[in-house]
Amino acid sequence: MKQKSTQQPFNTPEGYFENFGERLKGKLAQPKSVIPKNSGFTVPQGYFEELLGQLDERRRPKAKVIPLHPYKKHIWIAASVAVLVLLAVGLGRELQPSITFEDLAHEDIEAYLENNDLGLSSYEIAEFLPLEDVPAHLNLSEEQMLEYLTNHVDHINELNLENDD
């Protein structure tokens, strides 16, 4: 049977108010969110009972150990001396002027090149020679050339002459 309002011309379904409270509770009981309320974390059994004891242990002042051989004092002295020595050596090096290429005497360079095998061929050395001072054509007479070859070439093979015949 439909319930009729005494003041308004509106109706409600049959039994609407009888089970309204139940339906409301059901609605409230429904989970609002997909986020689980239980996060899944656990603690070891008896953890909270033992915590205070662990804290007491940490707060307790540790007994001071007096060393039989107080070597630490000597270590500090040794370390201080070492630092001073290192500083003195370092400063000494810092004060010495550094040597540049210009400071080397030509004789020293020549002596070094003569006494040390650099493993460079004549052609490789020639690549470093400046060409500005070399004349394009040398006006040498045949006698001069023969004289130079006689004095400076020990073996004819060094001339790398191509023999067509």
Next chain:
Amino acid sequence: MISEKDLIKELQTKATREKAFTALVGTYQERLYWHIRRIVLVHDDADDVLQNTFIKVYRHIGNFKGESKLFSWMYRIATNEALTFLAQRSKKMGFSDTEHQERMMASLQADVYFEGDAIQLKLQQAIATLPEKQKLVFNMKYYDELKYGEISEILETSVGALKASYHLAVKKLEAFLKET
């Protein structure tokens, strides 16, 4: 039960300090533990941070002026300790934020004191993606069930900003859990 005001007074008095400290630990250990645990995730780390928190409280209680509630002050110390712990570890290992989060998730799965199912593990993965502030606000509101006023005092942030952070966090987490 002893009032907070009396507890502070006893903690600051040498003769009553030990007894008051026992009462303090008994009252707040679980709440602080769970707050810390949700930040560092793994039990052993939470234990370290919780002990450091209480030691710090014990050592600095003499300087506590009572400008905020004792509970808020302790929560703030616990939060700072937990965040510093994570930052130091991350720096020590030379990890980026992403690498660090991945490591934390791996540690959580290996932790024998995590019995979460797939959804709970996914939730932790989702929480890990939140910005620091949203993460804290979400845990404090959703799990610790603190009031916005209390969170405001602990994090020193306005209630309005906290509400916005919380709702943003919930939206993100729900979206993450629904889509995966």
